Amino acid sequence: MEQLKTMLLVEYRKRKSSYWWPVWIIAGLTALSLIALLIAWIVDSPNIVISGMDETSMSMRIGMYGTMFSFGIIFLAFMGLGAQTSLNREKQLGSDLFFRCQPVCFWKVTGVKYFMHVFASSLLLLGVGIIFAFIFTIVSAFFVNGFYIGNALYGTFLGWLNYLKLAMVFGSLCYLFSAVFKNNALLLGAAALGILEGLFAIIEAIFRHTIRLPDIFVSLGRMVGNMGLDEIDSVNMGMIMGDWRILIGFVFAAVCYVAASLIYKLRAKDV
Amino acid sequence: MEHVININGLTKDYKQVRALENVDLKIPRGRIVGLLGKNGAGKSTLLKCLLDFLKYDGNIDFFGRSTKDWKHELHTKVAFIPDVSGLDPRLTVQETIDYTAGMNPTWNYDKAERLFAKSELPCDQKVKTLSKGMKTKLYLLLTLAKDVDILLLDEPTLGLDIVFRKEFYDLLLGEFFDENKTVLISTHQVAEVENILQDVIFIDHGHVKLHKDLDELKNSWSVIEVPLDKEQDLMAFKPKTKTTSLGKVRGLVEGKIDLPGANYAVPSISDIFVAVVND
Numbered sequence A: 001m002e003q004l005k006t007m008l009l010v011e012y013r014k015r016k017s018s019y020w021w022p023v024w025i026i027a028g029l030t031a032l033s034l035i036a037l038l039i040a041w042i043v044d045s046p047n048i049v050i051s052g053m054d055e056t057s058m059s060m061r062i063g064m065y066g067t068m069f070s071f072g073i074i075f076l077a078f079m080g081l082g083a084q085t086s087l088n089r090e091k092q093l094g095s096d097l098f099f100r101c102q103p104v105c106f107w108k109v110t111g112v113k114y115f116m117h118v119f120a121s122s123l124l125l126l127g128v129g130i131i132f133a134f135i136f137t138i139v140s141a142f143f144v145n146g147f148y149i150g151n152a153l154y155g156t157f158l159g160w161l162n163y164l165k166l167a168m169v170f171g172s173l174c175y176l177f178s179a180v181f182k183n184n185a186l187l188l189g190a191a192a193l194g195i196l197e198g199l200f201a202i203i204e205a206i207f208r209h210t211i212r213l214p215d216i217f218v219s220l221g222r223m224v225g226n227m228g229l230d231e232i233d234s235v236n237m238g239m240i241m242g243d244w245r246i247l248i249g250f251v252f253a254a255v256c257y258v259a260a261s262l263i264y265k266l267r268a269k270d271v
Numbered sequence B: 001m002e003h004v005i006n007i008n009g010l011t012k013d014y015k016q017v018r019a020l021e022n023v024d025l026k027i028p029r030g031r032i033v034g035l036l037g038k039n040g041a042g043k044s045t046l047l048k049c050l051l052d053f054l055k056y057d058g059n060i061d062f063f064g065r066s067t068k069d070w071k072h073e074l075h076t077k078v079a080f081i082p083d084v085s086g087l088d089p090r091l092t093v094q095e096t097i098d099y100t101a102g103m104n105p106t107w108n109y110d111k112a113e114r115l116f117a118k119s120e121l122p123c124d125q126k127v128k129t130l131s132k133g134m135k136t137k138l139y140l141l142l143t144l145a146k147d148v149d150i151l152l153l154d155e156p157t158l159g160l161d162i163v164f165r166k167e168f169y170d171l172l173l174g175e176f177f178d179e180n181k182t183v184l185i186s187t188h189q190v191a192e193v194e195n196i197l198q199d200v201i202f203i204d205h206g207h208v209k210l211h212k213d214l215d216e217l218k219n220s221w222s223v224i225e226v227p228l229d230k231e232q233d234l235m236a237f238k239p240k241t242k243t244t245s246l247g248k249v250r251g252l253v254e255g256k257i258d259l260p261g262a263n264y265a266v267p268s269i270s271d272i273f274v275a276v277v278n279d
Helices: A002-014 A016-043 A056-081 A083-093 A096-100 A106-118 A120-141 A149-180 A185-206 A216-222 A237-241 A245-268 B043-050 B067-076 B093-103 B109-119 B132-144 B162-176 B214-219 B228-235 B269-277
Strands: B003-014 B017-028 B032-036 B057-062 B078-081 B150-154 B182-187 B199-204 B207-213 B221-227 B241-245 B248-254 B263-265
Touching: A002 A016, A002 A106, A002 B093, A016 A056, A016 A120, A056 A083, A056 A120, A056 A149, A083 A096, A083 A106, A083 A149, A083 A185, A106 A120, A106 A149, A106 A245, A120 A149, A149 A185, A149 A216, A149 A237, A149 A245, A185 A216, B003 B043, B003 B182, B017 B043, B017 B182, B017 B199, B017 B207, B032 B043, B032 B269, B043 B057, B043 B150, B043 B182, B057 B067, B067 B078, B078 B132, B093 B109, B093 B132, B109 B132, B132 B162, B199 B214, B199 B269, B207 B214, B207 B269, B214 B221, B214 B269, B221 B228, B221 B269, B228 B241, B228 B248, B241 B269, B248 B269
Parallel strands: B032 B182, B032 B199, B078 B150, B150 B182
Antiparallel strands: B003 B017, B003 B057, B199 B207, B221 B248, B221 B263, B241 B248
């Protein structure tokens, strides 16, 4: 347990700034939005209307759900940019032997790296979401009749679950790219998938579309399950989590983790 | 004599290049052993094979148990300091200490506190801001506080000034070494470690050329100095190396010989190394 705590902490310390960048960007955007709102309020009291929403409390839930989705995109973008570093940075910095000389099981090492790459930022996102939900509710209280923090937090939580699903699929893929490619992992990984997709299209054309090869990017998207964006006015927990395709996402994530770890192990021995 | 490391038939290839060939070695407990060789002789490869960091053919045992069986637990018994200051530059000194302490069940907190209190290392500074000497010192202190049985050092003082080099070896002898601990130092700076070694291994082109007790080795060679006009007398003993200066000829010969009018000296390890490697 002591080792696990130590490893989690050191992985965080090694990439502290990359975890916090999205938070600073969101904080900056929020500050700008609040300033804009303040100016608009001074110039002319704004009239906020969310069309089709009968209940203000429901609009708080949807507002926070949508906000979390936007925040999640920023976090995912940084996760993609950080794909290169998750399994390659220590080798580049020449500190890999120091970490390999510690008495710790290989799978624990890769497990911690995987967790920190894929899910650590989700904790920050949750924190940012909760703070933003309070700000959103307090600011909204000036314009709507009531303080609907419960619904705002519920929307935050649903948005966070949605992010977890996205992070699980996209982050696992990035982790695999990081193991396969020593440099420009995200770019080369995406290019490899694009080439594979192109090959599938060519094969299908040769066989006059008599065989049905999967569309890679669409298939990846399906593993996230229902994101509730089509029925946003009735978004709820059952809609976000009650989709069997998430199970395929879990299996995909596990396969990515195991494959990436084995490739990393093979590569590490090839010094 | 108990051997803590047993190497049998170790062979390592890097694609087309054979880095080590059929190496057999037995390293006894409680000795400071020098692994001496030129650049590219196979010293670093040998140490990395010992720690199972590379794929290899052959068998390596620590305390009678194969490295393959030890897996990560080997690092509770064996520590390694690589040839570059390989600490993570993104961490501070204190974070690096905390990390090593948290990872190693054998971490000796009292010893660590004493060593780091004396060290004057700036704990709140990032490792990347430290000088090479300070980084090496930090690495050594982290290793000493781990309380392991075997220490593998790969060119540990490369690029350090003489003050840091002296401090490094003083710490090593004062804080680590005793009759139960074993140190294997790889270096090509032969003269630097001469005073602390007990055994030497000469390695060249992936082959072990020699493995001997240092005193025994020195006693089996002689440096003979004769005037220039007696050079032919010296040449009769087929010296392995020969230098001429200030009207004298110096030669290194194997064994003890008696040559009238000659001066005798104990050979340095560098002299013997050059003679053996170039043989």
